Amino acid sequence: MSNTGNTLKIHTFTCAWCGLTVTRNAADDSVRNHCPSCLHSRHVTDHVEGGPSDCEGRMTPIAIAVLRTGDWMLVHRCVRCDELTSNPVCADDNQLMLMRMAVRPLAQPPFPLEALGSL
Amino acid sequence: MPRRTRPRDDAQRRQRHKEVLHAGGGHRGNDFRCVGCRLTVSVVAPGTAHRNHCPNCLASLHVDRRIPGDRDAACRGRMEAVAIFARPDGEWMIVHQCRSCGELSTNRIAGDDSVVALMRLALKPLQDTERASRTLLAL
Numbered sequence: 001m002s003n004t005g006n007t008l009k010i011h012t013f014t015c016a017w018c019g020l021t022v023t024r025n026a027a028d029d030s031v032r033n034h035c036p037s038c039l040h041s042r043h044v045t046d047h048v049e050g051g052p053s054d055c056e057g058r059m060t061p062i063a064i065a066v067l068r069t070g071d072w073m074l075v076h077r078c079v080r081c082d083e084l085t086s087n088p089v090c091a092d093d094n095q096l097m098l099m100r101m102a103v104r105p106l107a108q109p110p111f112p113l114e115a116l117g118s119l
Numbered sequence: 120m121p122r123r124t125r126p127r128d129d130a131q132r133r134q135r136h137k138e139v140l141h142a143g144g145g146h147r148g149n150d151f152r153c154v155g156c157r158l159t160v161s162v163v164a165p166g167t168a169h170r171n172h173c174p175n176c177l178a179s180l181h182v183d184r185r186i187p188g189d190r191d192a193a194c195r196g197r198m199e200a201v202a203i204f205a206r207p208d209g210e211w212m213i214v215h216q217c218r219s220c221g222e223l224s225t226n227r228i229a230g231d232d233s234v235v236a237l238m239r240l241a242l243k244p245l246q247d248t249e250r251a252s253r254t255l256l257a258l
Binding site for chain 1: 201202203204205209210211214216222223224225228234235238241242243244245246247250251253254257258
């Protein structure tokens, strides 16, 4: 295989929210789809049919889901078409943003937390 | 409730048609049975117009595709609650993921959902103390 310029090109994308230029490949050899700084993503793959999506909307991080293995998944929702996706978090993602999202429901509980003490 | 594990072969006699009570929302017209804990759940719930999950174990069934109640999905897999998120107005939503096809969906919590089950789900990310201490060190 001839070594053209394309094989050496570093794949990057620009974050749709904060404008950070992000490399597609994370440090631990995984493919990154969200910005490590603000965790926003872009709706480019269609998860129902597979393949590319023509929505291209911005996807905001909404929740942290925990797998049985204990790994964290980041749940995104497209602001344009309300599609939901989940992706594993990368090692260099902003830990503060992740933890902020994990504890956000606890800041606004729908029931008084004092009731749990009487259980 | 008996569960059919293998498809019905044609040699088997089909069930005779009977006038049943559940026609027109009678018996079992307004409730469903939870796939997780077999609790009979009424679809009429305080605080939500679209109850789709069991108040006891928060499990749901993959029957709707985009609009609640459209019954458009052919999957029928079990949907497990994987995460809680708070909407900007403070409403808690449950994120369900289908165990058989991986589809995600969100639903508002109902007034009679189990407080313990909701708190367990909301506290799940914080069970890993190693990650929390790493975040504190990063500050």
